Amino acid sequence: MKSKTKSPNGGGEKRLEAVTTPDMLRMLVENVRDYAIILLDPKGNVTSWSPTAERLKGWRAEEIIGQHFSKFYPPEDNVSHKTATELAVAEKEGRFEDEGWRVRKDGTRFWANVVLTALRDKEGKLVGFGKVTRDLSERRAAEEKIRKQSQEIFEMAAVPVVQVWEGILLVPLIGTLDSQRTQHLMERLLQRVTETSSPVALLDITGVPTIDSQTAQHLIETVAAVRLLGADVVLTGVRPTIAQTLVHLGIDLSNVFTRSSLTAGVRMALEILNLKVGPKS
Amino acid sequence: MNNESISVIKVRDILMVTMPSDPDDSTISSLQNKVLTAMERTDAKGVILDISTVETLDSFFARTVSETAQMVALMGGRTIVAGMRPAVAVTATQIGLTLKNIETSLNVERALDAATAERPRDPR
Structure with a gap:
């Protein structure tokens, strides 16, 4: 994936096609656990959805395709136009990575690692973005628990x-x-x-x-x-x-x-x- | 205005004085008069000032308590401040109020024991 984003005009894509078939890639996107892999158009509207994305975020494909991806962000991020910044950075530098709160369909929040990757055609024209979201809620909860426990032990011992x-x-x-x-x-x-x-x-x-x-x-x-x-x-x-x-x-x-x-x-x-x-x- | 919220009750030889949770300056000012007139009227041996509901202690309140205790001592009684909250004690210490020469007690019950025992609390 990395070589593909680093050199959009290079041989990366060809090599990828040579070792995998598009069908296998689609199966990977649809079945990989804990990751939601979706596609956005250059403006940030959702163009592809996957069962894993539905599992993680709650929306069904027909509900979300065509909608802007700011729907996944908590209101405070949208006030500061975070999604526009993210797209701009991803377009300029090829990718944007972030860790933070995201929102599910039902309004609940989860802690996520998000990587936005700019996708360009052979002429270098931006055709959209790939968005990989990973649910880190469990890791964060575990970290929080450990931090709290060590704090308690420290205070008790102090x-x-x-x-x-x-x-x-x-x-x-x-x-x-x-x-x-x-x-x-x-x-x-x-x-x-x-x-x-x-x-x-x-x-x-x-x-x-x-x-x-x-x-x-x-x-x-x-x-x-x-x-x-x-x-x-x-x-x-x-x-x-x-x-x-x-x-x-x-x-x-x-x-x-x-x-x-x-x-x-x-x-x-x-x-x-x-x-x-x-x-x- | 809410002077009435200070209650002074005589129990045996002791005056039980209860402060409201958020006494204003006029309430605090009335404390001295109430206590001293009650001392004169009832010929009590001591005063227990219950501040267990008081949430803030400023320098004016602290000074009034100290002065009142001195006046009560002049009239032959002793004053015990009972039930100060931890948070109040922290702020009081931070602004340098130590209520010198005033007896303190964890709660009213212990204050009553101390007031009636006639035993000097300080073993030094």
């Missing part, structure tokens, strides 16, 4: 909020905290605190390598916001290096409960809740 006791939430943070992540942390934590009516949240930064002043500011804001809801935050896992950094940066955390270990943090949370854990006997 800010895991778990309830460790009635009234105690734990957020084990691992890795560097950028501002996007801390923003997400604030929203998730506030939401979970409200949902679970938890008066205490433990924010464990054992797995956070370093803290800069911006991150610290974000953490302070998060603590302030949680306080407004009526809950407290205990910042745990404040290692010696983190403590040194915080003091050297001049960050005032005197309003925030801080503990060096998660154990100490849990003890403090129980104290806030007025609970006591002791030996069984």
